[in-house]
Amino acid sequence: MSKATLATIWLDGCSGCHMSLLDMDERLIELSPQFELVYSPLVDAKVLPRNVDVALVEGSVSSDEDEHKIRLIRSRARILVSLGDCAVTGNVPAMRNSFPVDALLHRVYIENATLQQQVPTERLPVLLKRVRPVHEVVTVDVFVPGCPPSADTIYSVLKELLAGRVPDIAALSRFGI
Amino acid sequence: MGKTITIDPITRIEGHAKITLQLDDQGEVSEAYFHTTQLRGFEKFVEGRPYYEMPYLMERICGICPVSHLLASAKACDALLAMKVPPAAGKLRRILELAQLIQSHALSFFYLSSPDFLMGMDADPKERNIFGVVAKHPELGHGGIRLRQFGQQVIETLAGKRVHPGWVVPGGVNEPLSVEKRDKLLADIPEVIEIAQKALTWFKRELESFREEIRTFANFPSLFMGLVTVDERAGFYEGKIRFTDSLGNIVADKLEAAQYQEYLGEAVEPFTFMKFPYYKPLGYPDGIYRVGPLARLNLVDNCGTPLAQQEWVEFRSLERNAVLSSFHYHYARLIEILFAIEHIQEYLLDPIITKKQARYTASLNNLEGVGCCEAPRGTLIHHYRVDEQGLITWANLIIATGHNNLAMNRGILQAARHFVRSDKLTEGMLNRVEAVIRAFDPCLSCSTHADGHMPLHLRLVSPDGKLLDELRRTP
Numbered sequence A: 001m002s003k004a005t006l007a008t009i010w011l012d013g014c015s016g017c018h019m020s021l022l023d024m025d026e027r028l029i030e031l032s033p034q035f036e037l038v039y040s041p042l043v044d045a046k047v048l049p050r051n052v053d054v055a056l057v058e059g060s061v062s063s064d065e066d067e068h069k070i071r072l073i074r075s076r077a078r079i080l081v082s083l084g085d086c087a088v089t090g091n092v093p094a095m096r097n098s099f100p101v102d103a104l105l106h107r108v109y110i111e112n113a114t115l116q117q118q119v120p121t122e123r124l125p126v127l128l129k130r131v132r133p134v135h136e137v138v139t140v141d142v143f144v145p146g147c148p149p150s151a152d153t154i155y156s157v158l159k160e161l162l163a164g165r166v167p168d169i170a171a172l173s174r175f176g177i
Numbered sequence B: 001m002g003k004t005i006t007i008d009p010i011t012r013i014e015g016h017a018k019i020t021l022q023l024d025d026q027g028e029v030s031e032a033y034f035h036t037t038q039l040r041g042f043e044k045f046v047e048g049r050p051y052y053e054m055p056y057l058m059e060r061i062c063g064i065c066p067v068s069h070l071l072a073s074a075k076a077c078d079a080l081l082a083m084k085v086p087p088a089a090g091k092l093r094r095i096l097e098l099a100q101l102i103q104s105h106a107l108s109f110f111y112l113s114s115p116d117f118l119m120g121m122d123a124d125p126k127e128r129n130i131f132g133v134v135a136k137h138p139e140l141g142h143g144g145i146r147l148r149q150f151g152q153q154v155i156e157t158l159a160g161k162r163v164h165p166g167w168v169v170p171g172g173v174n175e176p177l178s179v180e181k182r183d184k185l186l187a188d189i190p191e192v193i194e195i196a197q198k199a200l201t202w203f204k205r206e207l208e209s210f211r212e213e214i215r216t217f218a219n220f221p222s223l224f225m226g227l228v229t230v231d232e233r234a235g236f237y238e239g240k241i242r243f244t245d246s247l248g249n250i251v252a253d254k255l256e257a258a259q260y261q262e263y264l265g266e267a268v269e270p271f272t273f274m275k276f277p278y279y280k281p282l283g284y285p286d287g288i289y290r291v292g293p294l295a296r297l298n299l300v301d302n303c304g305t306p307l308a309q310q311e312w313v314e315f316r317s318l319e320r321n322a323v324l325s326s327f328h329y330h331y332a333r334l335i336e337i338l339f340a341i342e343h344i345q346e347y348l349l350d351p352i353i354t355k356k357q358a359r360y361t362a363s364l365n366n367l368e369g370v371g372c373c374e375a376p377r378g379t380l381i382h383h384y385r386v387d388e389q390g391l392i393t394w395a396n397l398i399i400a401t402g403h404n405n406l407a408m409n410r411g412i413l414q415a416a417r418h419f420v421r422s423d424k425l426t427e428g429m430l431n432r433v434e435a436v437i438r439a440f441d442p443c444l445s446c447s448t449h450a451d452g453h454m455p456l457h458l459r460l461v462s463p464d465g466k467l468l469d470e471l472r473r474t475p
């Protein structure tokens, strides 16, 4: 059997879902013969390859870069997993939706700065007016709620997906926690 | 006009960022920029929310060091209530902070950076990761996984959950530690001490082969800043702010974190969402300083726990005064892991630790509060203002990684000038520039965001438009 290709992607999240993935500890190594991690903050690939079997996506869509990235991922991944509440609902990042982007930028770079107050824009992404969950932008195949989903949940999800089955999430995790 | 090289995204760091190297007409690197590309806006969107929500909301700034945000936030709330916490709670919070230090440093050292040491800076990028490390150097690889697991298990045992635990509340913690749990934690200590010591022994031997990196990875004089306790140890949960210089002299001491605005300024540059804190008396950018493991070991005259103390003495003998190479952040991180394990043991053995009284209550007494602690990456400050109802009206956060922003930018320029030969680019050259950033272990989810649809694709074009060299990093 050829190895499944796995990608893990980080949009607007806190990395906690990735930490929960690492919290599988030795189980990550135990599963590793079954997959090749082709793109992830943990490895050195700079480009998302064309054919990814499973893509785990942490975080919500909050900038033009995120939007571009998630569309690219969708076009290259067979199974796209929304991992964690930020990806599934918008969660914490979406809390900024009740404020205009300008107010955010003003607070951080004008009001709470002492020198050279200005809004940074050079070679930087543009924040979207509204932060959105992943499925508002592209089709999502599997939703795994939790903030973050526990390591046990992620382990079960991965194991099932690598075995070619769709995991029963309701039995594994719930929102928040 | 010269050309630019973009390294995007920087990999094996905690977050997403990119580097631009600007070349002059001679093809020499003239400028280097470290771009962090996210803004999340916590400082604004917490407005209108009750203060007691802050610890749980603020820890979601970062999944790598949630405990530091949890504690800085809870301490800011303690200040709003004008209260102290029970003695047991103070120690329990300290253990939590040190446990996180262990897991976070283990992540940085073993999962993210050790591939560079064990597989080599020029190794095949496909192998240069934790899986490669475990396959080729099982003892160190598994040891690293175990150390991180230990830190997370301590957090889980105390606080119920590994990432984003509750438990810490304004006024203390909401459940005392049972004797059974304490004993379970104590039982693991000898094993992890041994792992940490072995890693140190191995790494010290390796240092020889990284002379060039040690010399050029952000190796320059700067100030160092961090918390120091009343008994002159590096403070993680408590202490006052000290600045020292590269000669080891104390520049400023016993500064109250709550008065940070008097001595810290924050400048903005157009190319990054991360601000640039600086030491006000020296101005910008001369007020450059470093924080985190290297700074903490440079700030004090003793380490405080027996095994770590021996290592500290050896570390400080690397240079006559302060240790200046940022490559040694890695070394300092291993010493701090050892220190944290020993220190956790000390706290667990203190009979106070299982006392039942773990929380006091009070109502709002102040309309402004500052909370500060040392996150794994350096000093973290949360500053809130609330109205009479306890709803947040304003917040400012100074994030550990931010303090190192000036040093990281200067550091990649130094390394790029040394390693990048623009007439013949290699992947290893660029990996070294990235490795400078890894040494600082920036936690970019704290201040940044995902970026990276532009692959690493370098094209070097001569002034007449001829393609001189090209390099792609593909999976």
Ligand code: SF4
Pocket (backbone or CB within 6 Å): A012, A013, A014, A015, A016, A017, A058, A059, A083, A084, A085, A086, A087, A091, A092, A146, A147, A148, A149, B060, B063, B163, B164
């Ligand atoms: S779901 Fe929770 S843990 Fe995951 S990225 Fe969002 S805030 Fe972090």
